[in-house]
Amino acid sequence: MTTPPPGQSLQDAIDAAGSPIDLLWKPGQAPWAVPVVEPEYVGWAAEQDAWRSGVALSDLSFHMSDTFLTGPDATRLLSEVSANNYESFAIGQAKQFVPVAADGNIIVDGILLRDAPDAYVLTGVPASQNWVKYHAEKGGYDVEYTTNADSSVRKDGDPALFRFQIQGPQALELVASAFGGPLPETKFFHSTMVRLAGRPVRALRHGMAGQAGYEFIGDYADYDAVKDALLAAGAPLGLVHVGGLAYFTNGVESGWIPTPTPAIYTDPSLADYRRSLSRFSYEGMKPLNGSFFSRDIADYYVSPWELGYGRSVSLSHDFIGRDALAAAKDAVRRTKVTLELDRDDARRVFGDDDGYVNSYGRHRIEHDGRLVGMTFYSSTIAPLGRRLSLSLVDTEFAVAGTEVEVVWGEHPGAGTAPDADLGLPRMRALVQPAPYNEYARTAYRSHMA
Known part of the structure; x- marks a missing residue:
């Protein structure tokens, strides 16, 4: 991570505003929009219906940040900064990444995919990635990392990866048509490497809003070829391309709270961390608004237990916030x-x-x-x-x-x-x-x- 210039860190912004709440409270702020992807293709309501009654394609290539982490200490680093179990983490498996602060409240979740014994990709909003990268540097771990920011932040160039999600009752039929038959049997949230249109593709067994499907991931240079192949296979089935408006509603039914407030703003021991973040970072710009208002930013913090992430939490190893998270397990209010x-x-x-x-x-x-x-x-x-x-x-x-x-x-x-x-x-x-x-x-x- 690059330290922001004087006066440009998150801590500087908090000091100038007077408090974290004074920095982040922005009444009437419009919800963040998916970059690049059209808001609607056939209408947001029809697109919502497609993943429950037919088959839908969602293009996830542009709205998430990716951090690629490699090195002999990659697993040890991740284990020491998150609550996940790394003893049962297969190559090609993905997990919901659960990092917490010392108080046991969540930083922000993400999707962590193990690409090789010492290689991982962490995907989602940047806050959890910033947490990992900071500790990678401060802890002296033998790791290397690169980050490809989402398309609303990246100044130029393409994403590193494409991601296409195929979901709905007819998703498996589309996949069989595109690949010339069913894909190899794959456990949920595990993946297998396949080829489509002559290009290597990772097929992650996945779905949103409770529907069956796959997420196809690969090098962005193959974006057009792979997307065209999926669209062609889906045409006879009435495949619907999902726009940004509909896509951002699927988490409500599936029970996923996408952007909890990172628990980083007031702990004195995290002052150096806040100084490592830009005032223009996710943590410095993600607005709070609504009818619930408190002067105490901690009133917006949430626990992994409250979010329903208990299945992803392992207390069998030491990590930042472990003791507080363990104590909170039987005191969830x-x-x-x-x-x-x-x-x-x-x-x-x-x-x-x-x-x-x-x-x-x-x-x-x-x-x-x-x-x-x-x-x-x-x-x-x-x-x-x-x-x-x-x-x-x-x-x-x-x-x-x-x-x-x-x-x-x-x-x-x-x-x-x-x-x-x-x-x-x-x-x-x-x-x-x-x-x-x-x-x-x-x-x-x-x-x-």
């Missing part, structure tokens, strides 16, 4: 749930029943006027005719069928009491499980175990 927003109330707030909503706002969830949780990810799911909010609520209110209220709107931030009555609209909501999608909640989750 919040549970991840899905809120079904009342249709009439949602229509009053958002307008048309089928209007697009996608928000990462942290909105207040109340019960009898008392704060009991916050939303993290809210979207319209057109095939269900529902607006859903993936949320954390106090465990006593996590029972399916419990009625709560969501306060929707923007708190102005500093200078206004966190619980001020701002006259914001309220919507009734029913608590339901997370993942909301039954297949994702049952069969899909059993594969993840």
